[in-house]
Amino acid sequence: xxxxxxxxxxxxxxxxxxxxxxxxxxxxxxxxxxxxxxxxxxxxxxxxxxxxxxxxxxxxxxxxxxxxxxxxxxxxxxxxxxxxxxxxxxxxxxxxxxxxxxxxxxxxxxxxxxxxxxxxxxxxxxxxxxxxxxxxxxxxxxxxxxxxxxxxxxxxxxxxxxxxxxxxxxxxxxxxxxxxxxxxxxxxxxxxxxxxxxxxxxxxxxxxxxxxxxxxxxxxxxxxxxxxxxxxxxxxxxxxxxxxxxxxxxxxxxxxxxxxxxxxxxxxxxxxxxxxxxxxxxxxxxxxxxxxxxxxxxxxxxxxxxxxxxxxxxxxxxxxxxxxxxxxxxx
Amino acid sequence: xxxxxxxxxxxxxxxxxxxxxxxxxxxxxxxxxxxxxxxxxxxxxxxxxxxxxxxxxxxxxxxxxxxxxxxxxxxxxxxxxxxxxxxxxxxxxxxxxxxxxxxxxxxxxxxxxxxxxxxxxxxxxxxxxxxxxxxxxxxxxxxxxxxxxxxxxxxxxxxxxxxxxxxxxxxxxxxxxxxxxxxxxxxxxxxxxxxxxxxxxxxxxxxxxxxxxxxxxxxxxxxxxxxxxxxxxxxxxxxxxxxxxxxxxxxxxx
Amino acid sequence: xxxxxxxxxxxxxxxxxxxxxxxxxxxxxxxxxxxxxxxxxxxxxxxxxxxxxxxxxxxxxxxxxxxxxxxxxxxxxxxxxxxxxxxxxxxxxxxxxxxxxxxxxxxxxxxxxxxxxxxxxxxxxxxxxxxxxxxxxxxxxxxxxxxxxxxxxxxxxxxxxxxxxxxxxxxxxxxxxxxxxxxxxxxxxxxxxxxxxxxxxxxxxxxxxxxxxxxxxxxxxxxxxxxxxxxxxxxxxxxxxxxxxxxxxxxxx
Numbered sequence: 001x002x003x004x005x006x007x008x009x010x011x012x013x014x015x016x017x018x019x020x021x022x023x024x025x026x027x028x029x030x031x032x033x034x035x036x037x038x039x040x041x042x043x044x045x046x047x048x049x050x051x052x053x054x055x056x057x058x059x060x061x062x063x064x065x066x067x068x069x070x071x072x073x074x075x076x077x078x079x080x081x082x083x084x085x086x087x088x089x090x091x092x093x094x095x096x097x098x099x100x101x102x103x104x105x106x107x108x109x110x111x112x113x114x115x116x117x118x119x120x121x122x123x124x125x126x127x128x129x130x131x132x133x134x135x136x137x138x139x140x141x142x143x144x145x146x147x148x149x150x151x152x153x154x155x156x157x158x159x160x161x162x163x164x165x166x167x168x169x170x171x172x173x174x175x176x177x178x179x180x181x182x183x184x185x186x187x188x189x190x191x192x193x194x195x196x197x198x199x200x201x202x203x204x205x206x207x208x209x210x211x212x213x214x215x216x217x218x219x220x221x222x223x224x225x226x227x228x229x230x231x232x233x234x235x236x237x238x239x240x241x242x243x244x245x246x247x248x249x250x251x252x253x254x255x256x257x258x259x260x261x262x263x264x265x266x267x268x269x270x271x272x273x274x275x276x277x278x279x280x281x282x283x284x285x286x287x288x289x290x291x292x293x294x295x296x297x298x299x300x301x302x303x304x305x306x307x308x309x310x311x312x313x314x315x316x317x318x319x320x321x322x323x324x325x326x327x328x329x330x331x
Numbered sequence: 332x333x334x335x336x337x338x339x340x341x342x343x344x345x346x347x348x349x350x351x352x353x354x355x356x357x358x359x360x361x362x363x364x365x366x367x368x369x370x371x372x373x374x375x376x377x378x379x380x381x382x383x384x385x386x387x388x389x390x391x392x393x394x395x396x397x398x399x400x401x402x403x404x405x406x407x408x409x410x411x412x413x414x415x416x417x418x419x420x421x422x423x424x425x426x427x428x429x430x431x432x433x434x435x436x437x438x439x440x441x442x443x444x445x446x447x448x449x450x451x452x453x454x455x456x457x458x459x460x461x462x463x464x465x466x467x468x469x470x471x472x473x474x475x476x477x478x479x480x481x482x483x484x485x486x487x488x489x490x491x492x493x494x495x496x497x498x499x500x501x502x503x504x505x506x507x508x509x510x511x512x513x514x515x516x517x518x519x520x521x522x523x524x525x526x527x528x529x530x531x532x533x534x535x536x537x538x539x540x541x542x543x544x545x546x547x548x549x550x551x552x553x554x555x556x557x558x559x560x561x562x563x564x565x566x567x568x569x570x571x572x573x574x575x576x577x578x579x580x581x582x583x584x585x
Numbered sequence: 586x587x588x589x590x591x592x593x594x595x596x597x598x599x600x601x602x603x604x605x606x607x608x609x610x611x612x613x614x615x616x617x618x619x620x621x622x623x624x625x626x627x628x629x630x631x632x633x634x635x636x637x638x639x640x641x642x643x644x645x646x647x648x649x650x651x652x653x654x655x656x657x658x659x660x661x662x663x664x665x666x667x668x669x670x671x672x673x674x675x676x677x678x679x680x681x682x683x684x685x686x687x688x689x690x691x692x693x694x695x696x697x698x699x700x701x702x703x704x705x706x707x708x709x710x711x712x713x714x715x716x717x718x719x720x721x722x723x724x725x726x727x728x729x730x731x732x733x734x735x736x737x738x739x740x741x742x743x744x745x746x747x748x749x750x751x752x753x754x755x756x757x758x759x760x761x762x763x764x765x766x767x768x769x770x771x772x773x774x775x776x777x778x779x780x781x782x783x784x785x786x787x788x789x790x791x792x793x794x795x796x797x798x799x800x801x802x803x804x805x806x807x808x809x810x811x812x813x814x815x816x817x818x819x820x821x822x823x824x825x826x827x828x829x830x831x832x833x834x835x836x837x838x
Contacts, residue, residue: 381794384798385797410797410798410799410800411800413798414798415795415798415799417791417794417798419788419791421743421746421788422788422792422794422795423792423795425742425743425792425795426738427718427721427741427742428718434806435796435801435806436799436800439799439800439801439806440800467718468742469742469745469746483799484798487799487800
């Protein structure tokens with residue numbers, strides 16, 4: 001997600017830059033409420049943790065690995081204000097000191113990688129907790145859902161920015177479809193690892209999980225273990241749900257946004273977009289009467305297809321899935 | 332009667348989980364004394380240290396430094412007068428360079444420019460570390476970090492120095508250098524440790540704290556020679572260390 | 586994306602680029618990249634000029650071109666995406682080696698490729714010639730809020746300690762036969778990350794105590810009084826000014 005310079009137009013870079021700076025100012029104010037005078041050392045150490053956390057490779061399948069993005073996790077552990085600020089600082093440093101992500105891309109990179117996942121992820125977390133039991137298990141489950149959603153929200157944010165300031169006239173639907181389906185897979189990893197990190201912190205120092213401050217000791221100790229495989233299956237179900245919801249989102253608003261973009265002249269070749277190359281692009285014109293239903297099918301279908309292809313690739317690459325390491329450990 | 336450098340009276344403190352850490356703890360330290368505060372892990376030694384310059388605030392009891400009682404109004408002055416050297420030097424050295432770190436305390440006292448630079452140079456010279464001023468603390472050895480952590484508080488010109496486990500993580504040479512260094516300083520010193528030979532070498536007097544209370548207070552050789560007392564509070568002399576030797580060696584002085 | 590972070594990019598040296606005041610260097614880098622970003626994609630000759638200006642900086646900084654190229658690997662994922670543009674974009678098409686590709690898409694690839702390479706190379710020159718502490722100092726002098734600069738400074742101070750911690754936990758896992766290949770075997774790694782968070786947070790609390798003990802009152806003292814001289818600013822302005830003129834030329838033609 002560290003987009004380099006020139007990926008979106010200069011106007012998009014400047015406007016997202018202004019937007020991000022303003023939102024980070026708000027985040028900083030919120031951060032000083034969340035941490036008071038401890039904020040400098042604690043946010044500094046938290047930034048080091050997020051930075052180091054992004055270097056931790058975790059296995060995805062058949063020995064391939066991914067790494068944590070950490071926006072939602074930081075928000076849940078530290079509170080959304082500190083979380084957004086800390087991850088944004090990490091993104092800025094990666095651009096300045098590690099040449100990772102363009103300098104003029106900082107506006108949209110901080111927006112997509114810090115602000116959207118931290119605040120969006122935290123909002124989903126708060127919402128999900130309403131439906132889950134007030135126990136450590138409930139917090140862990142909500143973390144998984146929030147982490148998955150945060151990655152998808154990032155991808156969505158990028159797609160919307162693309163709509164306004166694309167480097168090439170690739171239709172919104174194509175970019176959106178590709179970004180969201182790829183990020184659903186990434187999001188499952190993010191969900192699993194974020195949830196387990198929160199679970200580990202809850203076990204050691206429950207008071208350090210900002211998103212679980214409301215739980216008392218009794219609620220925390222009634223934690224039931226969530227079996228790993230059940231968790232993965234749960235994550236798949238959630239991702240299908242997200243795809244369905246996101247596809248609804250795609251139906252109305254972005255078309256509206258595209259129209260705005262056309263009117264304002266942001267997208268010089270917007271007339272091409274309506275006939276995207278994506279299989280699931282622009283379902284409103286596909287002849288299915290119920291637009292919502294058809295979009296939901298498209299979203300869910302897209303996810304299943306992605307997962308199926310992903311699974312097929314991993315199987316082919318790995319030969320015998322999952323057994324080798326288990327045997328080595330047992331032997 | 333002279334005013335003691337440090338006076339702790341009836342200090343009581345409970346952890347947030349309700350477990351008592353300090354219970355009615357009292358002792359005094361006279362000006363220029365070097366006192367070892369001994370005790371097993373979990374005895375409340377570090378908690379006590381955090382009270383001495385007001386990072387934890389007492390629930391009951393009082394702390395006075397050279398006659399000034401610790402209150403909200405005297406807090407900044409107490410923090411200047413009591414220099415705390417923390418157990419993990421990496422916690423204390425947080426600035427990018429040694430020089431900036433030593434300057435942190437004096438800056439908080441409102442010093443600027445050459446006056447501040449003089450304080451930094453003076454403090455680094457006292458711990459024989461003037462050449463490290465531009466270095467990053469990250470790449471220094473354990474002994475060097477400890478000496479610089481000491482310099483960061485010396486730069487505030489404290490009356491009392493409190494060191495938490497000063498020898499932890501030091502190699503024998505680093506430990507020797509620190510012992511020599513501490514004996515050259517004429518500040519009042521309270522060394523919190525479970526390194527008994529170090530206490531014997533540096534501090535003429537020792538206090539044992541166990542379960543949040545003072546259980547013994549006297550000349551270090553006498554305390555270390557009391558095998559039953561040490562055993563009762565999970566303290567042990569290193570293997571091969573003969574308590575008889577203590578009383579013999581120190582008899583002329585005592 | 587995360588692979589390049591383990592080591593810093595700074596290459597010690599004593600060249601005119603290394604000695605430039607950090608605040609002037611940061612502003613110059615931003616200004617140059619901005620000039621590149623606003624250059625219209627079809628003004629090919631302007632990109633050539635930008636490239637030459639950047640090459641001057643690299644040469645004066647004494648950086649090996651091979652090193653710069655190696656470090657450009659960080660932009661690979663997005664550049665890969667750029668190569669798909671001609672296949673995905675709509676509009677008029679062009680025949681390339683018998684394949685019909687979108688003309689706009691091809692220009693899109695060119696645009697992303699040149700701008701991201703020029704931009705990333707600029708960041709690499711900045712990071713290679715400026716130690717981290719100086720970058721933080723430069724940001725401070727540019728009036729970036731003290732909250733942000735001190736958080737960055739703390740982050741760098743403790744990053745190596747945390748990664749070393751994490752490395753030791755990982756070694757301890759591998760030493761006991763841990764070899765995770767699937768997502769559901771991730772638990773020990775996640776637990777170690779959780780432990781790392783707790784340790785980091787607790788260290789933050791101890792550092793805070795150590796700061797209070799030395800009279801910290803919530804604001805970091807300013808320890809740095811130096812500012813870049815007008816001469817230093819003028820020196821730093823040369824390359825971005827030329828790039829801006831070139832970009833303007835590109836916009837007008």
